Amino acid sequence: MTSSPPSSPAARHGSVLDLAPVVPVAVVDDAADAVPLARALVAGGLPAIEVTLRTPAAPDAIRAIAQEVPDAVVGAGTVLGPAQVARCRAAGARFLVSPGWTDALLAAMDASGLPYLPGVSTATEVVSLLERGVREMKFFPAEAAGGTAYLRSLAGPLPGARFCPTGGIGPGNAAEYLALPNVGCVGGTWMLPPDAVADRDWTRIEALARAASGLVRAA
Template sequence: MNNPQELFDLGPVVPVVVLDEAAHAVPLARALLRGGIRVIEVTLRTPAALAAIERIGAEVPDVVVGAGTVTTGEQAEQAAKSGAKFLISPGATDRVLDAMEQTGLPFLPGVATVSEAMRAAERGLTALKFFPAEAAGGVPYLRSIAGPLPGLRFCPTGGITPARAGAYLSLPNVGCVGGSWLTPADALAEGDWSRIEALARDAAALR
């Protein structure tokens, strides 16, 4: 995968995963894959994240694994070395954008305003993360900016529920949505992979 737009073709929902234990990474990825989900964003919020990315890449090659919550250049570099296939950031500072570009990986920079989206577009970036989606205006906001910014597509993430996901996916400028509901913390802690598989199956059927 070389183009961030290709992320939108992998499925309607990108699971946003927080892993406290790297040992959960492979069974989680396999459960999501059985449910029809072929992409995972492992957030760099825990010490286990980089090892989890490495394990998924090595043992579940049919899943495209990436790193989320990239907020520093060092994280971008570490994620690339761990085998991440894409990067996602919550914001779009020049330093973080430069670092993500230097990895050579496709990436989705986070934006929340029209000015931020326009600045990203000036750099040639047309696939963006809209974050925090619900708090920043949600479906009405994205619908309202589709006209003045027709060349941009978004992966809205943040506060999206299964009930709300369909409304986002119906928008012409939305390629996919990010959701944490597919991997509830209690299901991960209990190793309830069948529950996660069922949630993945429902999510994969959204479009």
């Protein structure tokens, strides 16, 4: 991997991709569930947690995890605009993830001082971000956009880009993604099945997290 120039966002903010090989993507409907859910994930070996902004409870969930689960590194996902960047930062998010990007969103995420992963699904988007000094990206929707074959094909011409693939990834294919040289981590929901969350079965979630944490990055 080529090194980032001193002025790049990656150099200033640190790496999201090196937090953990697997990042759970949590959809939290009830903010009261956020802390026990996060504790179960951390106990299972998955400290980096992306809480998506798909529900009204998400900002309160981020705030609760940031305040009450010190071993968790909580981030905000599905960030779509500058206003959301500001709210997530105020809530205590420690990294930001978006499914795509615009110049305005990119500028807001960079100005936040937080590590961030803008979403890409094409080589043109990757090149555009590399031109702006951004080297770490979310590849989304991973399976629908070409999966491991597509990412492998990007590694040769675009060696400076590293990815967190998300979308369609589970226990059956996560290891294949992590074996790629340009993949730093993967994101997924398989350790958070909706019925386990609804039943508040934190023991089951911890066990699934522990199995996921056994996956490792490529050497």
